[in-house]
Amino acid sequence: MYSAAMSGTDTARKLIETTQELLWERGYVGTSPRAIQQRAGVGQGSMYHHFGGKPDLARAAVRKSAEEMRAAADADLSREGMARERVRAYLSRERAVLRGCRVGGLAQDPDVIADPGLRAPLRETFDWLRGRLTEVLEEGRAAGEFGPGFDPAATAATIVAVVQGGYVLARSADDPGPFHQAADGLLRLLDASVTSGRGAS
Amino acid sequence: MYSAAMSGTDTARKLIETTQELLWERGYVGTSPRAIQQRAGVGQGSMYHHFGGKPDLARAAVRKSAEEMRAAADADLSREGMARERVRAYLSRERAVLRGCRVGGLAQDPDVIADPGLRAPLRETFDWLRGRLTEVLEEGRAAGEFGPGFDPAATAATIVAVVQGGYVLARSADDPGPFHQAADGLLRLLDASVTSGRGAS
DNA sequence: GTCTATAGTATGATAGAC
DNA sequence: GTCTATCATACTATAGAC
Numbered sequence A, B: 001m002y003s004a005a006m007s008g009t010d011t012a013r014k015l016i017e018t019t020q021e022l023l024w025e026r027g028y029v030g031t032s033p034r035a036i037q038q039r040a041g042v043g044q045g046s047m048y049h050h051f052g053g054k055p056d057l058a059r060a061a062v063r064k065s066a067e068e069m070r071a072a073a074d075a076d077l078s079r080e081g082m083a084r085e086r087v088r089a090y091l092s093r094e095r096a097v098l099r100g101c102r103v104g105g106l107a108q109d110p111d112v113i114a115d116p117g118l119r120a121p122l123r124e125t126f127d128w129l130r131g132r133l134t135e136v137l138e139e140g141r142a143a144g145e146f147g148p149g150f151d152p153a154a155t156a157a158t159i160v161a162v163v164q165g166g167y168v169l170a171r172s173a174d175d176p177g178p179f180h181q182a183a184d185g186l187l188r189l190l191d192a193s194v195t196s197g198r199g200a201s
Numbered sequence C: 001g002t003c004t005a006t007a008g009t010a011t012g013a014t015a016g017a018c
Numbered sequence D: 001g002t003c004t005a006t007c008a009t010a011c012t013a014t015a016g017a018c
Helices: A008-024 A035-040 A044-050 A054-077 A083-092 A103-108 A110-114 A118-142 A151-171 A177-198 B008-027 B031-040 B044-050 B054-077 B082-093 B104-108 B110-116 B116-142 B153-174 B175-198
Strands: none
Touching: A008 A035, A008 A044, A008 B044, A008 B116, A035 A044, A035 A054, A044 A054, A044 B175, A054 A083, A083 A118, A083 A151, A103 A110, A103 A118, A103 A151, A103 B153, A110 A118, A110 A151, A110 B054, A110 B175, A118 B153, A151 A177, A151 B104, A151 B153, A151 B175, A177 B153, A177 B175, B008 B031, B008 B044, B008 B054, B031 B044, B031 B054, B031 B153, B054 B082, B082 B116, B082 B153, B082 B175, B104 B110, B104 B153, B110 B116, B116 B153, B153 B175
16 A cells, blocks of 8 residues: 555556546546556556555545646646637637636545545646736736726636536536636627726727 | 425425425435435335325426516616616525525536436526526616617626626636626626616716 | 345455566 | 455344244
């Protein structure tokens, strides 16, 4: 029983990647050690050699998914250009909408929320994302992009919520449409906020 | 094996209500017939007399939760007053934020999405909610509440997404704060849209 | 309508050979 | 490090007595 950080072997990596996939597809409650082992092509003893059990392996997998999600978001948000354009890039990025969010989708799982080590990557990811969006929006406000009543932190929370909620609507409808409609509605409101601050261009 | 609609007995009702609770707390994958029977104080044979199995009982429970959610939303959205105030009432309604949405929370569950009879109430609920919000916003636009570029349908999708995504953020943080911050950010953007349409009051 | 008994499979983990 | 038993429990459902 070693922590994931200590073990860089191919087997451990394969187990983590497979667990990332299964957590995305089936959630934590719906993912069994057996399913992980079979898809990874790894024996039972091997898994329990590298990890202490399902929670330990899941913690490593969720941490990795959270890191990858932050990196992907930062790529959009650290572009050149106006804040509004960077937010648009983030909202319009190609996504497997019907698969939902690898990280946010786990928030509904009671066993994830109950385990501090499993929930921590979720909290950290969304804290970071709201913080990064707040920075971008503050830059935009400083550049005169937004009106006087504009609140960067609250708007950042709204943006993240629209993405996470968009996944819920799309999966419920089995159609990516509502996700993109919700994002479009948000961008239009941001445009109106621009207009309100600077007058129609 | 009777459908829920045909059976109004106390036992069937008790089973449905208990299933509603457990689906909310544990999701579909995480809810076992055994747990339902024990919490409902009902024997195994009794459950299988009234329902064909876990999926059949869950379908009845999800339909009922969806109906209740629509009724609660309609109460806020059918008030007197300006569209913006009705939307504010809907967003500000007291909610058990950390428990998540009884209906939307199921959208992450793969077995719910895979079963048309289980997914249908989700789709119908969010279709109805976006439609109802669109009506409210159209009334507001007709009354001059919003600016020229305002899109009622897209904004309706945004509002629903903010609520569903707000639950995700709040549960991830184990704190209702991000839900309310996201809702606040949305209301501020709507205010700016008002301002942009009519000029600052 | 309700109950207990039973069944076959899956879960999550451990033991110990190799 | 990896493998194959093995284990106690839980899952979902059926059978059949009452």
